[in-house]
Amino acid sequence: xxxxxxxxxxxxxxxxxxxxxxxxxxxxxxxxxxxxxxxxxxxxxxxxxxxxxxxxxxxxxxxxxxxxxxxxxxxxxxxxxxxxxxxxxxxxxxxxxxxxxxxxxxxxxxxxxxxxxxxxxxxxxxxxxxxxxxxxxxxxxxxxxxxxxxxxxxxxxxxxxxxxxxxxxxxxxx
Numbered sequence: 001x002x003x004x005x006x007x008x009x010x011x012x013x014x015x016x017x018x019x020x021x022x023x024x025x026x027x028x029x030x031x032x033x034x035x036x037x038x039x040x041x042x043x044x045x046x047x048x049x050x051x052x053x054x055x056x057x058x059x060x061x062x063x064x065x066x067x068x069x070x071x072x073x074x075x076x077x078x079x080x081x082x083x084x085x086x087x088x089x090x091x092x093x094x095x096x097x098x099x100x101x102x103x104x105x106x107x108x109x110x111x112x113x114x115x116x117x118x119x120x121x122x123x124x125x126x127x128x129x130x131x132x133x134x135x136x137x138x139x140x141x142x143x144x145x146x147x148x149x150x151x152x153x154x155x156x157x158x159x160x161x162x163x164x165x166x167x168x169x170x171x172x173x174x
Contacts, residue, residue, distance in 0.1 A: 015154065015158045057133065068148035069144065097126065100160065107157070110149045121139050125140070
């Protein structure tokens with residue numbers, strides 16, 4: 001069984017690349033957010049700097065992207081809020097099973113985010129437009145939900161694999 005896990009562990013670089021790509025996208029979005037906000041604020045007080053009417057809507061959209069993608073990144077790092085106060089009182093085996101159950105539930109959430117998020121992006125988002133940019137569909141406001149759902153799904157598959165690996169390898173070592 002250990003050979004199976006060594007073979008599957010060779011996929012880890014794909015998860016690393018996905019993580020780095022999502023992190024890079026978040027960094028670019030943050031830089032764009034800061035630059036646009038700085039320009040908008042400076043444009044209100046300095047006459048020769050433009051204050052574009054679209055700045056607020058774009059900044060809010062970029063913040064939505066950053067919020068949901070960074071939540072997906074937190075899954076990979078195990079940085080989400082978890083209730084661990086009772087872990088010292090519970091058997092180790094039960095904690096492992098609860099961790100696996102947690103990861104399965106979050107995987108279901110990721111699938112819902114993909115399916116429903118894409119439905120909303122195409123449905124509600126496809127029918128509306130940004131007020132300050134009537135040529136741009138609001139699809140882009142709803143699109144980060146399925147994008148984050150895909151990233152969450154990828155990271156949760158890795159988490160479930162790691163949960164199972166911990167449970168199985170611990171059993172083999174006994």
